[in-house]
Amino acid sequence: MTPVAVYLDYNATAPVRPAVGEAVLRAMARPGNPSSVHGFGRAARSLVDESRETVAALLGGAPDGVIFTSGGTEANGLAVNGWGRRRLLVSAVEHPSVLKARPGEIIPVERSGVIDLAALDRLLQASDEPALVAVMLANNETGVIQPIAEVVRLAKAHGAIVHCDAVQAAGRIDVDLGALGVDSLAVSAHKLGGPAGAGALLLADPDARLAPLLLGGGQERFRRAGTENLPGIAGFAAAARAVGAETGEALRLAGLRDRLEQGACARAVRLVVLGGQAPRLSNTACLAVPGVAAQTLLMGLDLAGVAVSAGSACSSGKLAPSHVLLAMGEDALAGSAIRVSFGWASTERDVDCFLEAFGAVTRRLGVGNPESRVA
Ligand code: PLP
DSSP: OOOOOEEOBTTTOOOOOHHHHHHHHHHHTSOOOTTOOSHHHHHHHHHHHHHHHHHHHHTTOOGGGEEEESSHHHHHHHHHHHSOOSEEEEETTOOHHHHTTSOOEEEOBOTTSOBOHHHHHHHHHTOSSOEEEEOOSBOTTTOBBOOHHHHHHHHHHTTOEEEEEOTTTBTTBOOOHHHHTOSEEEEEGGGTTSOTTOEEEEESSTTOOOOOSSOSOOHHHHTSOSOOOHHHHHHHHHHHHHHHHOOSHHHHHHHHHHHHHHHHHTTSEEEEETTTTSOBOTTEEEEEOTTSOHHHHHHHHHHTTEEOEETTBOTTSOBOOOHHHHHTTOGGGTTTEEEEEOOTTOOHHHHHHHHHHHHHHHHHTTOOSOEEEEO
């Protein structure tokens, strides 16, 4: 197997930060169940509580409103199923952990990838039954940022509860639970350079009643049973601290992303930058060369040691047309999109390596030529 030299798949998972590795190892090196009353247990409890405060501080929430989970998938499932609202409205571009949590009515998006607010309003007006509305903050494939304040305004006018999947947004744009006005927010440690298998659901009202998914223990104030994943939680907090200490990172990544997109446009025929017309995360580029399968590009880049994702990659590793791009009406490109995503360890050299490999692959495929658009 060719060793991967350039990692540009942060939206799948970010490399673990050095401080996170240290925090995880420190937590693993000590015994103690946070529920035990002896000194070891109390020390473990303190570590969980400090971590809760750190995560809450990064996201503008109250520590008591943080429910630690096994990741973003569980946090979304807990919100979608736990809020106790039968009627569910979900945006068409949600992550499968929201879409598959249970069936809901679909809120369409516009071609830009931004939610169709008029359609949301119509759906809200169509029934007197108060709904749960689930709209993500930033999309994992395109990076498109949703107008959550508007979603909240419409939803609250109809007595709805709002859940927001902020798994991709946290650490990449300012995320403030209070300012967003949503009722719950899902986050995941491994997108921030923390360990996989740790995440949280943050509640705006720390005392809100939520039906747990997991039963059989009083942990997380009876909202998530099971012994806490102490190393995961400590690593999550270390990642949150590192993110909180960064300055100018979004701007730095925007520079890398813009250079990569411009360079890619100059190297491929009719290259399309998907989501490029909407506000979007500065770390994400979703690119398609019409007529070229994502898998072909992906494999060519992989052989050159550059790791990116297909926009349509699903957790089984198989490629299917992207439901996000289909929802945006980009049917012709839904099987062609690749996603390049940056983060804390990304450098100019990564962009150079990508462009060199991308240029070689597109030339080999006979599509290496400038004539591009931003969609
Ligand atoms: N939500 C979004 C937008 C994601 O991108 C992901 C992971 O890719 C998840 C939820 C699931 O998070 P986790 O991998 O922590 O279960």
